[in-house]
Amino acid sequence: MNRTIRVRFAPSPTGYLHLGGARTAIFNWLFARHHRGSFILRIEDTDKSRSTEESIREITESLRWLGLDWDEGPYRQTDRMEIYRREAQRLLDEKKAYYCYCTPEELEERRKRALEEGRMPKYDGRCRDRTEPRKGVKPVIRLKVDQEGETVVQDVIKGEVVYPNAQLDDFILVRSDGTPTYNFAVVVDDTLMEISHVIRGDDHLNNTPKQIQLYRAFGYKPPVFAHVPMILGPDRARLSKRHGATSVLAYREEGYLPEALLNFLVRLGWSHGDQEIFSKEELIQYFSLEHVGKSPAVYNPEKLLWLNAHYISTGDTRRLSHLLVPFLIEGGLIPKGKIPDMDWLCRVVETLKERAKTLKEMAQMAAFYFKAPTEYDPKGTERFLTPEVLPYFQSLVCKLEAMGHFEEEEVKAAFEAVMRKHSIKLKHLAQPCRVALTGKTVSPGIFEVITVLGRRETIERLKRAINFIRARL
Template sequence: MTVRTRFAPSPTGYLHIGGARTALFSYLFARRHGGEFVLRVEDTDRERSTAESVNAILEGMTWLGLDYDEGPFYQTERMERYREVIDQLLAEDKAYYCYATREELDELREAQMKRGEKPRYDRRYRDFTGTPPAGVKPVVRFKNPLDGLVVVEDAIRGRVTFRNDELDDLIIARGDGTPTYNLTVVVDDMDMRITHVVRGDDHLNNTPRQINLYRALGVEPPAFAHLPMIHGPDGAKLSKRHGAVSVVQYRHDGFLPEALLNYLVRLGWSHGDEEIFSRAELVQLFDLKDVNHSASSINPEKLRWLNQHYMRELPVADVAAELRWHLGQLGIDPDELGPKPSAIVPAYVDRVHTLVEMAEQAKPFYQDAVEPDPAAMAKLDASAAMVVDALIVALEDDAIWESSDTLEAAVKGVAKTLDLKLGKVGPVLRLALLGHTSSPSFGVILELMGRVRSIQRLNAFRDRIGA
């Protein structure tokens, strides 16, 4: 048997991190078993589904590198197939038309609640043979078995048992003929030969109904694995108030896809005490039996730590490509002015945790001029002008531009010549070049800025501070 998993998001919003984790676990399970991973877009909710949401899902999958073997398939393109299955179930007396109106169902529910009963449809039209009431567009309901048990052998939760007499005759087609979720998902998984369904545990209550549908269609149900929820740091249900919940937003916030994947896989899965996993290691090690049963909580600081780790460990060219994207978000084209992003990365990687922070700190290298921080300017004393003059003279010597080390030595030489502590020279140089006093070493920032622009900025700074 070839293992086949799927990720089946509804395009009614962005790809959130819960969905991304589901996609990741499905992807890893298929890859570990040499199987196939399918992407399906469940877009039958035409009022809420949008092209923008579809694009956001595809963009998030691409950015995370969750490459699928088949798809994307769209449910809206499979309506004839769903109608065919509904007709088949009706013909085989495994489904029936239900003519109960909304008013009837509301009255039924109200009466059941008054009696302290669980509200549910009472199957009043299950064996109906009379004349259909006029003016009612009937729904189609599945004839759920009336007795017996449905046993779900869940790969994460273990055995979960449901009584058939507790399950409704679920609606599989609305009054306008459109199929419902529980019908479409079964038909799709059946037709696409899905062997393992990995999804959130909010779907667990649908599973026994779907298993009964599979069996009514003469198909063995796939294996199921229901993932526990993801909570915020405070233990509450994850929401926007906890920060980014969209995968695309994590990119905008400066995180690398490798860091987010590593972070997501550890939300509920573990392998000993290890924290860092390459994609190849995840494919080799991932197993659904190692997924925790309880909900996981996000930890923003852990993600920041992971992100810095990957900024350090990944090839500079890969990180630089993402940095170029972030510079573009600031309206910067590094090909027009300033150093290559690949030169910025090693200079700043130990000073930041996200690419947004790196892009912001690198911004002065790509500007025509900088505005010095007023608070830092106020701390300068009378020696500042002398320091600038000495730095200009020193930097005009071509010989010191051999490397960042020789530039560093030149700045220290200026301090020694002026008989000043380095703390009197460094802030002046940083303010002149970058507009603030926090940066990598003097030699590094001079090398990144270049000889001509460094001297230009020092001259402009000299004019600003006067005599």
């Protein structure tokens, strides 16, 4: 009992880290942290033609961004070729595996015919008892798989899953170029790395009986398996590029917070009663495989957006301000090299954090703080920038000029004085001001806007609006 918990995340570096992979990584990480075990990162790069360094960087950066730290690795299967060679040789020596000289073309031909005739496209085992090599053909190594009986997968999530062995074929362990295939490398590595629990997508469930046969051939004890249901797109098909932005880093670029994506992903398939919002500490404390559901989940972006809005509105203002800077630069609101006044930026963010659903959106909403409106919203112009507000604006300018402290309380007092003088309600002054100062009919509270803009800029913009109204007369 009480074996040390060791889990791994083992992506193949053939592209970016997508949401499904990220969630698998999260489950593994949470499981490890919950049990104070180890989380190991292993790169499954045995397919040299499709693996890239760029992809490895992208994956590790995605994990780091999500806050998933690993205790060992990244190990690379391409660094372990000697191990696979040794293990394969052992199986060969023990007559549990054999060389197969069938060419890919022949195999493809047979598969096609089997499919056409409605038979199962499995390898027929014709090289099992071959003793002589075939000239000019580099062989692969295949496992002798039991054709009788059944193989049982004990799965923490799916329960007991039984496979007829007749369904299995003598799958390839080592390719003709000497590199190991997935099913072989995964068993060798999980064993040698002493992985206690294999938590992965349930697209691997059907591979598991093969792997169990391999464990048996080796005489190794299989780990505990937990096959997590897939994440589906809105069309209920497996989530893929077709469904739009699915790379983790794309969410960063769209202005999502890592804690929002983490919270969102973990709730896709896992639950803790009715709770929706989880801190990282709570997730570690509560996470268990027992509460991972069995059915696939459809990815719904609205909920992610809601979570993101939640984490923005409750997030630390200074941190948000720093995270916002790249978006401000991208929006052309601040120059690239220059560091903005962070204290002032914090005040900007303070007015926006309850309204913005993403950092990208926040940057857009912040535009007016950096640039005076070059044009006014047509609807707002028509409704609020009317000749009758001229005296209000003029009074307000006077009051603002005469004010001492330029803080919300004083601005409010100035507004009240103007309202009294002209016998108008706040909305008759606030809305025209909003349009004058921001160019729009929607903005943060008018007193916040004014104090953040500052006296000089506010008066400047009011005067400009006065001129604009006069010019239209």
